[in-house]
Amino acid sequence: MSEISTNFTERTIEYEQLLLDFKVLLKNNNLKFTIQREVILECLYNSDEHLTPESLHNILQNKYPDLKIGIATVYRTLSLLEDSKIVTSLSFGAQGKKYELGAKDHHDHLICTECGDITEFVDDQIEKKQHQIADKLGFKMLDHSMQIYGICQSCQQK
């Protein structure tokens, strides 16, 4: 039995729900709920940024050094979460794939073509407009994605 405490900084209702959904999903597929899978989900939940497998691995190594979590486990878990539509992977510009929890509200992305940084935003008017356009063209809208490319504030100052 592990002595590791997950020591969550936040345990919101929303997170509890997400965790429960994850457990149900695992059970339905004869997969096991492990401490590694839990801390990866928790880390994604508590992070505001889009994480690469590498950065996620670093964070986890610092936060839970006794777990000695392997990079392979991070990759495997991210694939599992992506297949299960719990996280979404993005890959814009230069540096590799980035993952984000997909359970939150729908949002679009501003992507810096210089540093690869990704900022999220939501705009109700655009959401509405998209529905209008789909309707007008006799299209049954299921999902959408939008990216704005450009140069972020800090890169402009360089």
Add this chain to the structure above:
Amino acid sequence: MSEISTNFTERTIEYEQLLLDFKVLLKNNNLKFTIQREVILECLYNSDEHLTPESLHNILQNKYPDLKIGIATVYRTLSLLEDSKIVTSLSFGAQGKKYELGAKDHHDHLICTECGDITEFVDDQIEKKQHQIADKLGFKMLDHSMQIYGICQSCQQK
């Protein structure tokens, strides 16, 4: 002097313009116009699909075997074209980056998840809104892409 003929299947006005722009760009940056750079641009122009560096390399090896074009040259040229905003790289789902020519008009797409049909549209209000959002967040907007996924009219009738 090379004996290779580029043997273009199509040489539209649009392509000639693109090629000219490319030549001007090269000259302005003290770069040289090479047969390799030309066939890569031509191949991207004549392809309907999004190409990976790998697939582009294969196509070029088959089409111009005597050129013996190296994979490094493909990567280098794609980076150059991307930096110059002539092509855009995308990365959907699993493996690696894909490139497409980005010189055309803004591409907003309605994509049918049933039949794969793609309809283009432009909406001024959305374009404006995007600029407003970028401005508000101190972001210098260069480009954008938007996709709406759903079911098209004819697939709904089936």
Add this chain to the structure above:
DNA sequence: TCTTTTTTTGAAATATATTATCATTATCGC
């Protein structure tokens, strides 16, 4: 045209990212 200067090239080496293998360990139903 020929010569000089500079850039580009292909091949190979290197670096980085991702996936597979496998012996060991953990989970979970009983």
Add this chain to the structure above:
DNA sequence: GCGATAATGATAATATATTTCAAAAAAAGA
């Protein structure tokens, strides 16, 4: 707790991308 099964970390194997460098090609000048 026990046994069946799945997951783990370490590391090997692949896949993907970039760098190096001598030779070749392109542009500029005469």
